[in-house]
Amino acid sequence: MKNFLIPKPKLGEPYLLTPGPLTTSYEVKEAMLRDWGSWDDDFRAMTRDMRTRLLALIGPGSDAYDCVPIQGSGSYCVEAMLGSFVPKDGKVLVLANGAYGLRAAATLKCIGRDYHLLDKGDYLPPRGDEVREIFAQDAAITHVLIIHCETSSGILNPVQELADAAHAAGRKVLVDSMSAFGAVPLEAETVRYAAMVSSANKCIEGVPGFGFVIARKDELVAAKGNSHSLSLDVEAQWSAMEKTGQWRFTPPTHVVAAFIEALKAHEIEGGVAGRGARYHANRDTMVGGMRDLGFETLLDDRWLSPIIVTFFCPADPKFSFDGFYEAMKEKGFIIYPGKLTVVDSFRIGCIGQMDETVMHAVVKAASEALTAMGVDTAAPPAAALEERKKLAA
Numbered sequence: 215m216k217n218f219l220i221p222k223p224k225l226g227e228p229y230l231l232t233p234g235p236l237t238t239s240y241e242v243k244e245a246m247l248r249d250w251g252s253w254d255d256d257f258r259a260m261t262r263d264m265r266t267r268l269l270a271l272i273g274p275g276s277d278a279y280d281c282v283p284i285q286g287s288g289s290y291c292v293e294a295m296l297g298s299f300v301p302k303d304g305k306v307l308v309l310a311n312g313a314y315g316l317r318a319a320a321t322l323k324c325i326g327r328d329y330h331l332l333d334k335g336d337y338l339p340p341r342g343d344e345v346r347e348i349f350a351q352d353a354a355i356t357h358v359l360i361i362h363c364e365t366s367s368g369i370l371n372p373v374q375e376l377a378d379a380a381h382a383a384g385r386k387v388l389v390d391s392m393s394a395f396g397a398v399p400l401e402a403e404t405v406r407y408a409a410m411v412s413s414a415n416k417c418i419e420g421v422p423g424f425g426f427v428i429a430r431k432d433e434l435v436a437a438k439g440n441s442h443s444l445s446l447d448v449e450a451q452w453s454a455m456e457k458t459g460q461w462r463f464t465p466p467t468h469v470v471a472a473f474i475e476a477l478k479a480h481e482i483e484g485g486v487a488g489r490g491a492r493y494h495a496n497r498d499t500m501v502g503g504m505r506d507l508g509f510e511t512l513l514d515d516r517w518l519s520p521i522i523v524t525f526f527c528p529a530d531p532k533f534s535f536d537g538f539y540e541a542m543k544e545k546g547f548i549i550y551p552g553k554l555t556v557v558d559s560f561r562i563g564c565i566g567q568m569d570e571t572v573m574h575a576v577v578k579a580a581s582e583a584l585t586a587m588g589v590d591t592a593a594p595p596a597a598a599l600e601e602r603k604k605l606a607a
Contacts, residue, residue, distance in 0.1 A: 220569045224232040228546045229568060231576065233365040233522045234416040236566030238476070239240035242420060258459035265455075265578045267477045268426060268596030271396060271486055275403035280434060282452045283426045285466060288392040288413040290446060295388060295535040296359070298437045298448035299429065304356040307332065307348060307385070308338040310374060312366030313553055314390060318359055325442045330355060336554045337367035337512060337524075338605060339362050342379040349383040356407070362391035362400065363519045366418050366553040367512055370398065377405045386433075392416060392425070393521050394416050396480060397490040397565065408433045409448075414469060415567055417489060417521070418478040423469030425549055464597060493520035496564040496573050503577030504562075507584065508592035512559060515607060520564055522550065526594030527558035533589045535560055541583035547576055557598040 216223050224227070224240040250257045265281040272279060286292045296318065300306055305328060308319045311334040322329040330352055333594075349355060356540065358380045377387045389410035389484060391400050396417035400410060409429035410428035427448050429437075434452050440449035445463060454462045483489055497520045504525060512524040527535060534560065535551065542549050552559030552604055585593060 215324055220567050226541060228548050229572060230548050230566060231563040232548065232550045233563050234413065235422050236415065236419065236563065237568060238419055238421060239429050239479060239567050241247065242472045242475050244506050245333065245472045247291045248471065250467040250471060252375065253343060253460055256469060260474055262459060263468060264474055265478065268428065271598035272428060272439065273459055275404060278430055279402055280429055280431050281426055281428050284447050284448065284451060285424050285463065287422065289317065291411040291413065291427060292318055292390055293325065294446035294448050295409050295427050296321055296327060297410050297442045297446055298440050299323050299359055299388065300441055302501055305329060305354045307355045307358040309358065309360055310334065311338055311340060312336060312364035314364055315361050317512050320389065331487050337369055339369060339370065339517065340376060342375045345379040346383065347377055349385060355385060357386045357388055359388045362389055362398065363394035363521050365393045365522050368519050368522040368524045369513055369517045373405060377407065381406060390466050394519065396486060397493050397520060399486055403437060418473065418476050418480055419566060420473035421469055433564065447556050490520060492569060493564050493576035496568055497523060499570045500562060500564060500573040500576055503574065504580060507581055510594045510598065512602060524552060524559050524561050526598040527560060528589055528592040529595040530589045530591060532587055537587055538583055541586055545579035547579055552564065556601050582605040
């Protein structure tokens, strides 16, 4: 891993403390200044290089897999994965503990695939015992969808535990690793997923515009004719790329160029381990400082991801999230509103072109914002702490 100081945003923009889009390097931005011909050999070589670099991130066993980029946001890629790899007569167990699991269930309903929804609410993690019990009761289930990091709460779900339960029951595993891939290990040899998806503008630190599916080659072959969609057909996109080296429809050329620059920086930093180490340090620095101010996290340390962290809003009546948000923005930090339905909260991301120095500045800005609002303590209401006890139970 190369040690280097991350410079401040060269254009003076605020840091994005969000789970993507995120703060990118100037080199990534600069890569978008050149135009590329989408059918040109140079761009085909870029696509080939990108696919190869992404496959290298899944560790041993990658020879059995291939990488298929898909135009659009992460949700497009999730729909593409579900519509391509789940047969029309298949059934998916959706493990939901936040907005993205629920969105996957809504997607399956929309595209006409049967599903069983295990809804754990805002943040409680699905566990292997629950999955095994559902499999025992519903023999029609063919696949299970696991959300790697549910950014609604910031929880890192127990992917290996859930995948092991699925494989033991003879079900195939699909993983939405939108917000975690590139910083949290997701090795093909151990998780043995049929397919997984992620996005350019997350832990690889590219910009929005496309995502990618990494799937077993035999699953790609078997997916022919499955898709409900022309443009979201992963097998058709793969077949075209294998035959011609081209995307079937207009690719986001500038975004691909930026992403390759991001992939090179990712490799220099030490790959998944190096990127993950920086994000973990960001999280620990920021969480420790915020707790010193009196803030409480929704999740115990065991479940905290290095991607984004949910904090309870202070009980002090002088605190308002809108006021806090604007005060943080004035100091150069854009934070994220909370997604909890039971208590008020907000979120602070740990990913992007940031290091511990930046996270110390985030804590300082939060302290100054509280002082300016006249908030005496950041302690949450008792109801929030009672809610958190459910996780311990």
